[in-house]
Amino acid sequence: MRLRALLDTDALGLRLLGGEDELDRAVRGVMTTDLRDPSRYLSGGELVLTGLAWRRDAADSEPFVRILAQAGVAALAAGEAELGDVPEDLVLACARHRLPLFAVHESVAFATITEHVVRQVSGERAGDLAAVVDRHRRMMTSGPAGGGPDVVLDLLGSDLDLRAWVLSPTGRLIAGSKVAGPALPAETCARLAAEHLAAGRTGRRGPHRVQLDGTTYSLFPIRSSGRSPQAARDVRETVLSDWLLAVEADAGDWPGERLDLLQGVTQLIAVERDRRDAARTVRRRLAQEVLELVQTGAAPAEIAARLRVAAPVLLPGLGAAPHWQVVVARVEWENGDQVDGGQVAQSLLEEVLVDPLATGPEPSDRIAVAHTGEEAVALVPLPSVTAEHDGSEAGLLADSLLQAVREPLSAGLDDDGRLTLGVSAAVHSAEGLRGALEEARHARRVAAARTGRVCAAGHQELASHVLLLPFVPDDVRRAFTARLLDPLKDYDRRHRAELIPTLEAFLDCDGSWTRCATRLHLHVNTLRYRVGRIEQLTGRDLSRLEDKLDFFLALRMS
Numbered sequence: 001m002r003l004r005a006l007l008d009t010d011a012l013g014l015r016l017l018g019g020e021d022e023l024d025r026a027v028r029g030v031m032t033t034d035l036r037d038p039s040r041y042l043s044g045g046e047l048v049l050t051g052l053a054w055r056r057d058a059a060d061s062e063p064f065v066r067i068l069a070q071a072g073v074a075a076l077a078a079g080e081a082e083l084g085d086v087p088e089d090l091v092l093a094c095a096r097h098r099l100p101l102f103a104v105h106e107s108v109a110f111a112t113i114t115e116h117v118v119r120q121v122s123g124e125r126a127g128d129l130a131a132v133v134d135r136h137r138r139m140m141t142s143g144p145a146g147g148g149p150d151v152v153l154d155l156l157g158s159d160l161d162l163r164a165w166v167l168s169p170t171g172r173l174i175a176g177s178k179v180a181g182p183a184l185p186a187e188t189c190a191r192l193a194a195e196h197l198a199a200g201r202t203g204r205r206g207p208h209r210v211q212l213d214g215t216t217y218s219l220f221p222i223r224s225s226g227r228s229p230q231a232a233r234d235v236r237e238t239v240l241s242d243w244l245l246a247v248e249a250d251a252g253d254w255p256g257e258r259l260d261l262l263q264g265v266t267q268l269i270a271v272e273r274d275r276r277d278a279a280r281t282v283r284r285r286l287a288q289e290v291l292e293l294v295q296t297g298a299a300p301a302e303i304a305a306r307l308r309v310a311a312p313v314l315l316p317g318l319g320a321a322p323h324w325q326v327v328v329a330r331v332e333w334e335n336g337d338q339v340d341g342g343q344v345a346q347s348l349l350e351e352v353l354v355d356p357l358a359t360g361p362e363p364s365d366r367i368a369v370a371h372t373g374e375e376a377v378a379l380v381p382l383p384s385v386t387a388e389h390d391g392s393e394a395g396l397l398a399d400s401l402l403q404a405v406r407e408p409l410s411a412g413l414d415d416d417g418r419l420t421l422g423v424s425a426a427v428h429s430a431e432g433l434r435g436a437l438e439e440a441r442h443a444r445r446v447a448a449a450r451t452g453r454v455c456a457a458g459h460q461e462l463a464s465h466v467l468l469l470p471f472v473p474d475d476v477r478r479a480f481t482a483r484l485l486d487p488l489k490d491y492d493r494r495h496r497a498e499l500i501p502t503l504e505a506f507l508d509c510d511g512s513w514t515r516c517a518t519r520l521h522l523h524v525n526t527l528r529y530r531v532g533r534i535e536q537l538t539g540r541d542l543s544r545l546e547d548k549l550d551f552f553l554a555l556r557m558s
Helices: 003-007 058-071 088-096 110-125 127-134 149-160 186-202 256-295 300-314 341-352 362-366 406-413 430-448 459-463 474-495 499-508 513-520 524-538 545-557
Strands: 014-018 029-032 046-050 075-079 101-104 164-167 173-176 208-212 215-222 243-247 323-333 368-372 375-382 417-423 454-458
Touching (some): 029 110, 029 256, 058 088, 088 101, 186 208, 215 256, 243 256, 256 375, 256 430, 300 368, 341 368, 406 454, 417 430, 474 545, 499 513, 499 524
Parallel strands (some): 075 101
Antiparallel strands (some): 014 101, 368 375
16 A cells, blocks of 8 residues: 555544655555664564654654664654654654654554554455455454454465464463364474564564474564554563464465565454453552552551452452462563563563463453562462362462473573562462562562572472572582582592482482382492491481481582
8 A cells, every 4th residue: 555545544643744755655564663773673665653652852763763764664653642742853854864754643543553554455465365354353353243363363274274373472372263273282382482482582573483393383473553652672571472473384485475464464463462451451450459558558458348349350250259369470681671570570470370271362361460660469369169278278389380381481581581480378368468478479589599590489388498598698508518518529529429319319218228229229238338438428427317407408509
């Protein structure tokens, strides 16, 4: 389509500010950005929509426009919702680079422009997928006549014989074509998500092609359609929240028209994602209000009243006040001063808390997550029947919470990020929420003291030695372990005697000679000889409880 056609559509609310001589330029697509340098995502011919969040002062306009012009974009459209009138410095910069500039009235959502351009461009460029564009509104409606992203994926399958799936950043299946055959195995979904996140961290432009078990997939990122004018300044702010479209095909063999069509499909699906995010606003606000009441020491009756409001929203039809758990998450980056860690953790925690076997966008609508500073806090409702015991074993367990998402998240965190989570016990009243919040925070600190990119700890661990070990100062830890274990390590190095593995097995077998010898496939006399050597080298007696405990702690801290 031509730029001129955009001005002829009153519903788009566009006003031309410059570039009248360039209105015959062709528009190949649309992109929403507030990155200061969006060049990695530009291929030329786009109508670029921006809310101007990248602009801090007048000097920022020239480099931003120069980047767009060098990338060959068709035009720039600036929203008036944030700053009011489009700044004069941006108008002048566009004039210098002969880049047409439009102002977008504050009453018009970027999604409206995106839908219009995608519909027009896709319809003009390829008749074989015209049905997808013509029926895009079905994806955005609810009830029997709707169907969400599945409708578009069904058309990809029926019209183009393309098997495609929409996945969350953790690899959860959000949508899939009914004509695509069997659903993707959970393991394949997780591996595809991991590949997508790893590629996203490099900044490479999609689609990303990967091969798993002899099958080639093309991965298209699904980014916000622009319903919110705010955009990330750093790729790390979105890489852990972007959905992806996985297509069982090698996009490297496709003509440009087919690639354009699939990019248009991702933009249509992005509208569904925006709807989901908008629906979360109420739950986020409820969680934020409860969190503020708990942290400011509000009366339990006031907190209980707020919980009574939250319960029907999160668990409709429950009929009785649920029990609650608190989950605290923190995402930390090296050199991450410019990254909003709290919002990243909030978006990620909303996804992590969804049952990995659940499909569709809706299951995440039963979770309320707030964020404060660099920390995200989830208020997780549990039906009362789940917590009929004493609450110690009910609800979420830290050990299993990250099991299904560890691989993709580790890829997205790469070598400069960490995710740590803490999970509280279930509580049955407002009086218990403050303690649950502190319990979850303590558990998260225990998780943070461990090694690994993705770590979680639960309330059960706060009553054992593992709570104490992470907080032993490093110099004390080194001195304690060196005094007990260095003589054994030196001896093992010189004689290949395997005293350290023998000590670990002996303690694991509670000092049972027979069980330990069986485990190590040794004669009991050989085991007695090794234990005697350990005692000789360290001056300790492994028949004494105190010495056994010292060795146990030293091994845990080493």
